[in-house]
Amino acid sequence: MTKISMNVNGKAVSRDVPDETLLSDYLREHLRLTGTHVGCDTSQCGACVVHVNGRAVKSCSALAASLEGAEVTTIEGIAQNGELHPMQQAFTDHHGLQCGFCTPGMIMTGVDMVKRYKAEGRDLTAQAIRHELEGNICRCTGYHNIVRAVEDAAAKM
Ligand code: FES
Ligand code: FES
Incomplete structure (x- = not known):
């Protein structure tokens, strides 16, 4: 297990997760941010795209452990003040x-x-x-x- 800390949708988060945890699982299973979907797990469909440090990334293809301290934005984080993006x-x-x-x-x-x-x-x-x-x-x-x-x-x- 490794403690992984990130800033997700403007909030500091930290979870102890297995070393092989994918970013998609970190978001969905550990943070319960299920708006990020997993359609293939083989880096083909793009349903899992989130922003990492301002760039679009397929979260099923990124290890959470490699993203210590990253700024992550998910679909839950783009509406502002109750207004859709x-x-x-x-x-x-x-x-x-x-x-x-x-x-x-x-x-x-x-x-x-x-x-x-x-x-x-x-x-x-x-x-x-x-x-x-x-x-x-x-x-x-x-x-x-x-x-x-x-x-x-x-x-x-
Ligand atoms: S789940 Fe299909 S590309 Fe990530
Ligand atoms: S997969 Fe159904 S709307 Fe795109």
Whole structure:
């Protein structure tokens, strides 16, 4: 067992966990933040994406023990003062989800790509959004509305 401390959604947390604990399990099983989904556990689906030190990461592919002291943001941490994040609102407005299983990962990936493109002064076209979403699988195949939602949120963020 190892004591792992992080800052998750703005709160200092600390848990004794087995050495091999994945970040996804640390969040879901030890912190009970179950908004982060696990769809494959083999780094393919993107349902588990969270932000680590400001960048999107597949949490099923990261060892919690390697993230001592990290700043982690999950889907539970992006709404502010009771208001949905613009990306969450855009997914609602554009019906960017069906079963919703992929949605937390899509939203966290979407927020990351918008921030990155804006910081680099690059144009986030529909084609670029599709390319950026390559690591996120929607089994309901709702990609058109997901792309529209990211485009809309990008204009508002
Ligand atoms: S659960 Fe992490 S990529 Fe599928
Ligand atoms: S909305 Fe069902 S997997 Fe994407």
